[in-house]
Amino acid sequence: MKSEDKRLIQAYYYGSITKGDAKKLNKLLEHDPKARSYYITYSAITEHLGESMEDNENEIFSSPKLSFSKKQSTAPWLLIAASLVLAFLVFDYLNNRDKDHPTVTISETDSILNNSRTQAHLVDHFNASIKGITRRLEDFIWVPGKYELLSGELHLRFNRCVDFIFQGPGIFEIEDFQNIRGTSGSIRTIVLNENGKGFTIKSPTTTYVDWGTEFALNISPSQQDKFNIDQGEVEVSPIGKPDNKTLLTRFNSSHQKLDFIELDASLKPSQPGDAGAKRNFKAFEKLANHADTIGLYNFDSPEQSILIEELVKRIPKNWQKWSTVHNLKSNRLIINHAKSEIGSHGVFHKCHRTAGRWPESLSVGLPHNGSHVSFSIPGNYPEITISFWLQKLDRLDAINSLIKSDYWNEIGNLCIEFSRGGKPYLHQWGEVSPSKFRFDNERLSSGWQLVTYTFGREENDSKSKIYIDGNLVFESKTKWTNYISLGDFTIGGCVNETGPSSANLNCKIDEMVISKNRWSEEDIREYFLDGFPFYQVEPITFAESSFSPTNPAR
Amino acid sequence: MSKSNPATESLFIELYAKHEPSVRAFVKNGIFCQHDVADVMQKVAMVAWKKFANLDDPDLEFGKWMCVIARYEIMKFRRGKSRDILILSETAVEKILDQGCEEYSTRIKTLEFLQTCIDSLKEEEKTLIKIAYNSNTLIKVFAKTLNKSAHATYQKLQRIRNKLADCVEFKLSTEKV
Numbered sequence: 155m156k157s158e159d160k161r162l163i164q165a166y167y168y169g170s171i172t173k174g175d176a177k178k179l180n181k182l183l184e185h186d187p188k189a190r191s192y193y194i195t196y197s198a199i200t201e202h203l204g205e206s207m208e209d210n211e212n213e214i215f216s217s218p219k220l221s222f223s224k225k226q227s228t229a230p231w232l233l234i235a236a237s238l239v240l241a242f243l244v245f246d247y248l249n250n251r252d253k254d255h256p257t258v259t260i261s262e263t264d265s266i267l268n269n270s271r272t273q274a275h276l277v278d279h280f281n282a283s284i285k286g287i288t289r290r291l292e293d294f295i296w297v298p299g300k301y302e303l304l305s306g307e308l309h310l311r312f313n314r315c316v317d318f319i320f321q322g323p324g325i326f327e328i329e330d331f332q333n334i335r336g337t338s339g340s341i342r343t344i345v346l347n348e349n350g351k352g353f354t355i356k357s358p359t360t361t362y363v364d365w366g367t368e369f370a371l372n373i374s375p376s377q378q379d380k381f382n383i384d385q386g387e388v389e390v391s392p393i394g395k396p397d398n399k400t401l402l403t404r405f406n407s408s409h410q411k412l413d414f415i416e417l418d419a420s421l422k423p424s425q426p427g428d429a430g431a432k433r434n435f436k437a438f439e440k441l442a443n444h445a446d447t448i449g450l451y452n453f454d455s456p457e458q459s460i461l462i463e464e465l466v467k468r469i470p471k472n473w474q475k476w477s478t479v480h481n482l483k484s485n486r487l488i489i490n491h492a493k494s495e496i497g498s499h500g501v502f503h504k505c506h507r508t509a510g511r512w513p514e515s516l517s518v519g520l521p522h523n524g525s526h527v528s529f530s531i532p533g534n535y536p537e538i539t540i541s542f543w544l545q546k547l548d549r550l551d552a553i554n555s556l557i558k559s560d561y562w563n564e565i566g567n568l569c570i571e572f573s574r575g576g577k578p579y580l581h582q583w584g585e586v587s588p589s590k591f592r593f594d595n596e597r598l599s600s601g602w603q604l605v606t607y608t609f610g611r612e613e614n615d616s617k618s619k620i621y622i623d624g625n626l627v628f629e630s631k632t633k634w635t636n637y638i639s640l641g642d643f644t645i646g647g648c649v650n651e652t653g654p655s656s657a658n659l660n661c662k663i664d665e666m667v668i669s670k671n672r673w674s675e676e677d678i679r680e681y682f683l684d685g686f687p688f689y690q691v692e693p694i695t696f697a698e699s700s701f702s703p704t705n706p707a708r
Numbered sequence: 709m710s711k712s713n714p715a716t717e718s719l720f721i722e723l724y725a726k727h728e729p730s731v732r733a734f735v736k737n738g739i740f741c742q743h744d745v746a747d748v749m750q751k752v753a754m755v756a757w758k759k760f761a762n763l764d765d766p767d768l769e770f771g772k773w774m775c776v777i778a779r780y781e782i783m784k785f786r787r788g789k790s791r792d793i794l795i796l797s798e799t800a801v802e803k804i805l806d807q808g809c810e811e812y813s814t815r816i817k818t819l820e821f822l823q824t825c826i827d828s829l830k831e832e833e834k835t836l837i838k839i840a841y842n843s844n845t846l847i848k849v850f851a852k853t854l855n856k857s858a859h860a861t862y863q864k865l866q867r868i869r870n871k872l873a874d875c876v877e878f879k880l881s882t883e884k885v
Contacts, residue, residue: 176795
């Protein structure tokens with residue numbers, strides 16, 4: 155079997171396969187039995203490697219040579235485990251025989267098998283600390299049991315149909331994928347589809363049955379439950395009085411007076427995306443205070459209290475004269491949040507602020523011909539990183555400029571563009587035919603993506619690299635350029651000396667970071683994962699492969 | 709199963725415990741995500757239990773029979789998924805699963821061979837995969853203790869995994885002959 159064919163299979167399991175390679179892999183697996191055999195072996199290895207090492211956990215450091223006899227000893231353990239389960243079954247069977255249950259039914263076996271099954275998937279979390287759990291939550295199997303969340307918040311998805319967001323400190327117990335008991339803490343529940351109807355939360359005093367809805371609940375051991383319904387219907391009844399049901403909707407809840415719960419319309423626990431937003435905010439704060447960060451922009455509106463006169467002192471020079479003539483409005487300014495204050499504030503032209511990556515956050519949209527944002531960063535930088543979160547709005551035009559130095563006349567000037575198909579291209583002034591290498595066919599797609607450019611010396615060469623979602627997609631060596639000099643520059647459009655051209659990148663941009671050091675691949679990947687809106691089990695194969703226990707990329 | 713008794717359950721659990729790792733590896737052939745593998749395994753177990761009584765010679769047929777159930781459940785699972793997120797085509801997966809089923813009796817030794825291959829690794833390689841697959845230590849933290857970059861450590865880990873795959877594949881091919 156060719157090594158190239160093996161590489162395709164390895165890349166698939168490593169989560170780094172590109173679309174182009176995926177086609178080749180499919181063709182290979184469809185036609186080559188040897189490739190299929192290697193694939194099956196590789197699959198088994200990724201599945202079993204952890205277990206094999208677990209078996210040898212105690213021996214690996216103490217014994218210089220592992221013996222196979224250790225592995226064989228797992229069989230008796232399996233038999234012992236099986237015997238214990240059997241003993242339980244027999245005991246249960248004998249016990250229940252006298253209670254109108256003449257045979258052990260399928261449901262009893264179901265429950266035994268179910269206990270080994272994950273009841274929920276982790277969607278996201280923020281600083282979640284659970285008593286007694288030391289392993290990473292991403293690797294944790296959410297089996298039935300009691301969980302004490304000491305701090306932070308968890309976003310779980312039950313049976314692919316109910317989102318359950320729990321804010322600590324508090325205690326909840328998973329009975330099964332449809333029944334939760336809560337002792338304390340704040341909860342938001344969202345039924346995502348028909349399968350989730352009937353999802354039940356029991357507090358010490360009340361049962362809440364969710365009939366396709368979104369509701370918020372605050373359980374406190376010393377007070378009545380506080381409850382608010384956002385959508386649909388929820389059936390509430392006091393514990394022990396199932397006949398005393400009340401069906402609440404958003405419209406009738408304000409008229410209801412229930413003696414066992416307090417209806418509180420102001421109750422707003424965390425919602426989907428909040429965990430990611432908090433994590434991202436923390437990363438943003440860290441970057442703002444970092445000495446190497448020279449520009450940091452999240453495109454939120456400037457605070458009204460800031461005087462425009464103060465702001466215009468730090469906007470690009472070519473805009474300062476216009477600020478007085480055209481009475482520049484503060485809402486056209488993009489604030490630099492970097493504490494170093496090296497980068498200017500930005501000024502946007504033919505753009506608008508629009509929904510950002512997080513609940514209630516903003517980004518900047520560049521939908522029109524000539525839409526762009528102007529910035530200025532003085533100085534030459536032997537190392538630099540420029541990172542953007544981008545969301546493509548529609549089809550792209552022939553030329554799509556992400557970033558370009560306004561003047562194109564000296565070493566260090568830089569331009570990054572995307573082709574109509576979303577592939578990145580790099581231009582550097584003075585580099586006539588830079589040696590380029592495109593790693594794969596990764597390109598802009600429709601969701602939010604992290605595009606990162608780095609420049610710096612590696613070994614004996616100065617290298618420019620472009621990453622999409624933490625994957626290296628483009629690399630070039632420069633012959634003359636030893637530093638990057640952005641000067642006045644534009645993002646989202648292409649401004650020439652004669653004025654703005656019609657080239658613009660039809661997208662939204664959020665969280666632009668400019669740092670005067672070169673981020674490593676590991677740094678970029680970490681930043682990507684910190685800034686990813688959701689921890690999604692699917693369909694993000696990159697994140698999935700990164701977190702998967704079969705791929706220990708952490 | 710309409711009726712069951714402790715002896716049948718005992719046999720089922722014993723056979724299930726014996727074949728579960730191999731069948732799980734088989735399921736992994738068609739499904740990438742770990743959680744999805746767990747879900748499909750669950751369904752396979754349930755169906756197997758329900759139909760266990762129909763099996764003529766459980767001792768002989770159980771593993772391969774589970775693979776047939778798993779094949780059906782995998783394809784059912786994949787059809788419920790958006791095509792965009794599936795990297796492998798249906799034809800490719802079907803052929804892989806068919807081959808996996810056919811070779812089940814040989815492939816049941818994969819875990820055994822994997823152990824032998826791990827034994828033949830250098831001590832530092834064993835330590836690395838132990839850290840990667842079975843500890844709470846972050847790779848990047850571990851890399852620092854070795855004075856190596858995290859990237860280099862990941863690469864090394866990848867090479868070890870490839871080495872193990874080659875080793876197991878070689879042993880399996882010898883076994884087939």
